[in-house]
Amino acid sequence: MRQSSLALNVTGLSKSFGGLHAMKSMDLQIQDGERISMIGTNGAGKSTFFNLLAGVFPATTGRIELFGEDVTTLSTAKRAKKGLARTFQTSSLFEQLTAAENVFIALGGVEFNGASLRLALPSSKNILVENRWSRVERLLERVALGDQGSTMVANLSHGEQRQLELAMALALQPKLLMLDEPAAGFSPAERAHLVKILRELPQEITLLLIEHDMDIALATANRVVVMHDGEKILEGSPQEVRSSARVREIYLGGSLDDVA
Amino acid sequence: MSTDQTTSMRRKPRLGAVLWLAFLIFAFAFPYLVDRPKFWIPNIGIKSIWLGVVAMSLVFLNRYVGLLSLAQMTIAGISAYGAGFVIVKMDGPIMMAIPIGLLVGTLAGFLIALVAVRTKAIYFLMITLAIGQVVYSFASQSIEVTNARRGLAPIKREDVGFMHFTELHIFYYVALIVAIGCYVLCRYIAATSFGLALQGIKDSPERMSALGYNVNRYRIAAMTFSSFIASVGGIIMVFDRAQVDPDVVALPATLDILIVAVVGGIGSLSGVFFGALVLTLLDNFSQNLTERYMTLTGLVFIAVLLFAPAGLAGIGKQLSALFARLKGPTIQDAAEADPPQTSPAATAEDAQETQDELSKGSQR
């Protein structure tokens, strides 16, 4: 395995909140272009893992390599500039702005100059601003929000807000895309649509997905990581995970479709 | 809510807009409406203008960046001291004093931002307050720079070219136009890509960093801009008062700005001028009614918080909502009670409106 082909290389990563060990010595290697699903009961440490990767809080121990580069101590913004995009488990959109403005802002962080003092209006005559708005339109269409651009985020349905989250993550043109329960609260139709969007992602995007829904996990992932109590207890193909006695035991024989 | 509903909501002539136009006309006619211009213009008119401008810088930070800074009066005071120093200690012309004052105030704001930016919420408030106290104790002790308690005086207005600043009317109109310029500038900044990013930071700083934004750098830039606005207020103040002493950076002055911002409506950039007018009127006339000026101001403050939490600027909206309810409640009316105001489309539209109103006003 060549070092340079690793999108993510996590070694001995741990995180304690006071006395609570939310993450205990995690190791995970992800190849470029892989599709990984992460499952586990509530409180297993999945979101904590995302937050550590994104740099929301510092790791207690361990090392994070992104595309062969040590980013363990880099700021969140710098990691984003290296190609890491993530969505949040609880929606944290800009509520007082429209859907289109949300994506417009998302485009400004990495690629364009977000500090520009030009008017950011769709009617603006500036070529850079115009170009950015047309990209906003395309991103919204990609997540089926093409006709919702001028709607205030607060007036979007839950499902639409999650789709908007995805559009904002895609705006970064990420190399590694991390989605935290993107289908939570989705209707079956919305789920089917999400699977379609995820499958249509360009092959070079590496995907790390926290997902409740085993069908979505199966349909999109080539590898599943099972978390429990801050530890990785299993890693394998979706079929291996489905048939694992250890996993069944942890979920008390409940149907794996309920596994969060 | 559908898109066309949002636009139709915006198109409706609002009672608020009418009130603003009336207030603007009143502001331009003000020097000719009062019986004793020598008292009213400086003590009520121009004082309301600079109080409003300084409070506007506070509201800008609060509304678009989500920071509550108590250092805005301190920054205004530093710019006033800067201009006063050039005039009193260096015997410089006011055309040199003004830019130096603005520069010193803005720079001070930038340095305060560097110190305060890493703190959040109540800590940010406390640190800006503490910095204000440091500046106050320096101002009241340094003989060489600030003349300690005596302050820098006299700071006289001079005629510059065809601008007869010594003329009270001229000074008033220049101050008024500068204040409106500050307002338009704030609205403009809020509608740029930079302003949108600031509003994103207000709503969700975590997400902004995840999108690759250096949140602290944006906060520092916004605080520096708002310091410039506060400095403009400080310059108007120093020529209104004809002197600068430690009182301008003392705690009561800081609290005045907070009161003006809250009474005017903490989310409204233009409401501050209502708040400022209320405060100057109370300040000058409550002595006739009661010895307890502070008590009366405090009571007005509490009444506003209780009955008009969106401040005086929100009263127009509250009234429209009330009328609508009397006519029979509909879902749309409920939505109109608090229309989201931060959309840049609305922002630019309103800025345009203001410019229109402005040109109308100056033709009168």
Ligand SMILES: Nc1ncnc2c1ncn2[C@@H]1O[C@H](COP(=O)(O)OP(=O)(O)O)[C@@H](O)[C@H]1O
């Ligand atoms: N910022 C935090 N401060 C303190 N405890 C936290 C924090 N974030 C997560 N935790 C704790 O860490 C554990 C793992 O949480 P989390 O990673 O959110 O689980 P999951 O996403 O797998 O449901 C939980 O016990 C949670 O309470």
Ligand SMILES: [Mg+2]
């Ligand atoms: Mg979680």
